[in-house]
Amino acid sequence: MRQDVEALDISDVTGNWVNAKVLAAGIEARITALADLADLPLFFGRLDYRHAPGADLAEGASGENFYIGRRHVHDADGDPMVIDWRAPVSQPFYRASRTDPMDVALRRRFGYTAGELTAYEDEHLTDPAEAATASRLLQDEIERPRVGPMRDIVATIQPEQHEIVVADVSGTVCVQGAPGTGKTAVGLHRVAYLLYAHRERLARTGTLVVGPNASFLRYIEQVLPALGEMQVKQATVDDLVAHVTVRGTDSADAARIKGDARMAEVLRRAVRSGIATPKEAAVVVRGSRRWRVPAYELQEIVQELAARDIRYGAAREALPQRIAHAVLVQMERAGEAPDDRVQDAVARNPAVKAVVKECWPPVDPARTVLRLLSDRQFLASCADGLLTAEEQETILWARPARGLGSARWSAADAVLIDEAQDLVRRTPSLGHVVLDEAQDLSPMQYRAVGRRCSTGSATVLGDIAQGTTPWATASWAEALAHLGKPEARVEELTRGFRVPLEIIGYASRLLPAIAPGLAPATSVRESAGALSVREVPPAALDDAVVTACREALTHEGSVGLIAADPRLPALSAALTAAGLPFLAPGEETSATARLTLVPASLAKGLEYDYVVLDDPATLVAAEPDPRTGLRRLYVALTRAVSGLTVLHAQPLPEELA
Numbered sequence: 001m002r003q004d005v006e007a008l009d010i011s012d013v014t015g016n017w018v019n020a021k022v023l024a025a026g027i028e029a030r031i032t033a034l035a036d037l038a039d040l041p042l043f044f045g046r047l048d049y050r051h052a053p054g055a056d057l058a059e060g061a062s063g064e065n066f067y068i069g070r071r072h073v074h075d076a077d078g079d080p081m082v083i084d085w086r087a088p089v090s091q092p093f094y095r096a097s098r099t100d101p102m103d104v105a106l107r108r109r110f111g112y113t114a115g116e117l118t119a120y121e122d123e124h125l126t127d128p129a130e131a132a133t134a135s136r137l138l139q140d141e142i143e144r145p146r147v148g149p150m151r152d153i154v155a156t157i158q159p160e161q162h163e164i165v166v167a168d169v170s171g172t173v174c175v176q177g178a179p180g181t182g183k184t185a186v187g188l189h190r191v192a193y194l195l196y197a198h199r200e201r202l203a204r205t206g207t208l209v210v211g212p213n214a215s216f217l218r219y220i221e222q223v224l225p226a227l228g229e230m231q232v233k234q235a236t237v238d239d240l241v242a243h244v245t246v247r248g249t250d251s252a253d254a255a256r257i258k259g260d261a262r263m264a265e266v267l268r269r270a271v272r273s274g275i276a277t278p279k280e281a282a283v284v285v286r287g288s289r290r291w292r293v294p295a296y297e298l299q300e301i302v303q304e305l306a307a308r309d310i311r312y313g314a315a316r317e318a319l320p321q322r323i324a325h326a327v328l329v330q331m332e333r334a335g336e337a338p339d340d341r342v343q344d345a346v347a348r349n350p351a352v353k354a355v356v357k358e359c360w361p362p363v364d365p366a367r368t369v370l371r372l373l374s375d376r377q378f379l380a381s382c383a384d385g386l387l388t389a390e391e392q393e394t395i396l397w398a399r400p401a402r403g404l405g406s407a408r409w410s411a412a413d414a415v416l417i418d419e420a421q422d423l424v425r426r427t428p429s430l431g432h433v434v435l436d437e438a439q440d441l442s443p444m445q446y447r448a449v450g451r452r453c454s455t456g457s458a459t460v461l462g463d464i465a466q467g468t469t470p471w472a473t474a475s476w477a478e479a480l481a482h483l484g485k486p487e488a489r490v491e492e493l494t495r496g497f498r499v500p501l502e503i504i505g506y507a508s509r510l511l512p513a514i515a516p517g518l519a520p521a522t523s524v525r526e527s528a529g530a531l532s533v534r535e536v537p538p539a540a541l542d543d544a545v546v547t548a549c550r551e552a553l554t555h556e557g558s559v560g561l562i563a564a565d566p567r568l569p570a571l572s573a574a575l576t577a578a579g580l581p582f583l584a585p586g587e588e589t590s591a592t593a594r595l596t597l598v599p600a601s602l603a604k605g606l607e608y609d610y611v612v613l614d615d616p617a618t619l620v621a622a623e624p625d626p627r628t629g630l631r632r633l634y635v636a637l638t639r640a641v642s643g644l645t646v647l648h649a650q651p652l653p654e655e656l657a
């Protein structure tokens with residue numbers, strides 16, 4: 001198929017060079033999407049339908065078989081050989097069951113090792129004598145050693161995951177899921193599915209995946225291309241609001257207040273603070289005539305615009321036209337017949353411009369935020385009744401910035417500027433946004449993401465128990481309201497794929513302390529997993545960590561050494577001294593470089609076949625409060641696929657002991 005596309009000659013169908021360029025770009029994209037995927041088999045499943053889909057059963061239609069794969073593949077005659085996993089005919093591969101076989105007699109799953117077909121599993125869905133068994137291929141797929149970035153799960157998507165993947169594009173879905181239940185995987189496959197089902201619409205409006213940090217985005221960036229989808233943008237929230245260079249940091253208190261939803265109203269008042277009541281009439285001179293719009297009429301126009309729910313900038317553009325319209329009404333009364341051009345000319349008249357300048361001045365979003373954070377009185381007037389005096393004091397800059405260039409903007413300030421910008425001019429909305437690790441966003445960050453899907457929909461993925469910011473989400477209902485999608489439905493995933501039984505059981509001891517309402521995850525894994533908890537004398541900790549890493553490296557697959565951020569210098573020195581090379585999170589593991597040194601602050605969303613966890617008490621103590629510390633520990637304990645070694649020099653936190 002790729003060769004067919006490569007061989008296309010477009011010279012006689014493109015009328016001009018623009019058409020030629022557009023068509024050539026389209027063909028290039030298709031060739032990239034059809035690129036051969038090393039080690040990825042053409043198909044992974046087969047469905048034997050009892051009747052050909054769509055056939056009239058009354059006429060005794062015969063059955064039909066389909067092979068299911070990552071892409072649609074046809075033969076030289078154009079007959080389908082492999083059906084795309086997203087096509088309607090493929091859906092029973094994920095959803096058919098013994099209670100509802102969906103007209104499928106046989107479902108076959110194929111297993112591959114290094115690209116070679118090595119196994120298959122059959123389910124005769126209509127045979128009452130056949131007992132349901134757990135899929136060995138699913139276990140093998142999860143336990144297949146990890147090298148390189150995150151893989152797709154297209155061959156083994158489970159029914160509860162599939163339901164979310166194919167949920168209607170018009171609605172927003174929120175998934176609360178314990179660690180390793182496949183939230184990230186589901187979100188990415190959902191994008192691929194929606195692009196298949198609504199390709200034209202989403203190609204026009206765009207799709208976006210939002211993740212917590214750059215290393216996480218690097219880890220997931222290959223999943224969509226492997227599914228043939230190259231056009232999906234990926235960004236962090238900070239990338240979305242990068243209107244200024246972030247060089248400063250906030251105290252936790254200041255960041256929490258700046259991220260609070262009340263700031264939206266503070267900003268609204270700040271942006272609109274320059275709107276003034278016209279005091280004098282406007283006199284427009286045209287030729288020998290003078291047209292006078294009295295002050296009371298100008299006041300009505302300004303008040304009416306201020307009361308309307310339109311952006312500040314749009315109202316500013318409408319104001320001169322409204323004043324000009326008032327002049328035109330007078331002209332018509334006087335027997336003239338002015339047209340649109342006259343209205344435009346009047347709108348540009350100096351007298352009209354002067355009213356606009358005085359009553360609806362231009363607003364620069366960054367300058368507005370700068371003034372709020374530098375000018376005590378201005379902040380007090382905008383935050384009156386919203387923020388306490390103490391809260392205002394907390395967010396005011398100790399040293400007011402002299403100008404935009406010298407301001408030491410923080411990440412939370414950039415979000416405020418984004419809000420101010422949207423108050424002036426509407427932010428364009430995409431068709432669909434996937435928001436991963438959503439539990440860590442502040443209300444103002446939810447609003448920033450929400451305006452990027454205001455006319456589209458979203459998939460919100462997160463786990464309340466993994467929230468580690470001072471403003472972490474306490475309830476999804478509240479978060480979804482800030483996102484502007486209060487009607488979203490919330491689904492819960494509790495079947496864990498990553499973490500083996502014994503390890504998830506150990507980590508779940510923390511749940512009553514960190515998220516009392518949440519049910520512990522179960523594990524689909526048959527292997528108990530290797531959990532080892534060892535106490536070592538403080539002076540021997542670094543050596544013990546190095547030894548545990550060496551042990552872990554005797555197994556196949558990736559190894560992650562997770563430690564409190566302040567421990568990184570000591571541990572990197574110990575690893576280097578021991579001659580153990582290591583990577584940073586997000587750097588691609590390979591057969592020769594399999595050990596990653598992971599600061600606990602970057603562990604979220606990542607996973608390793610074997611994890612070595614450095615002193616849990618130090619990890620907890622490195623966070624601003626005990627609950628955040630235990631949540632950080634819960635994240636660290638749930639990164640392992642096959643084995644976890646916990647080394648502690650200090651007593652373990654009592655919730656874990």
Ligand SMILES: Nc1ncnc2c1ncn2[C@@H]1O[C@H](COP(=O)(O)OP(=O)(O)OP(=O)(O)O)[C@@H](O)[C@H]1O
Nearest residue numbers: 153156157158179180181182183184185497498605
């Ligand atoms: N249906 C499946 N088949 C095979 N592997 C799966 C399946 N679902 C999830 N996995 C695997 O389980 C692991 C965890 O998935 P994922 O990272 O999406 O979970 P998560 O819920 O986002 O976890 P966390 O909360 O820790 O970020 C990944 O290796 C993923 O490939």
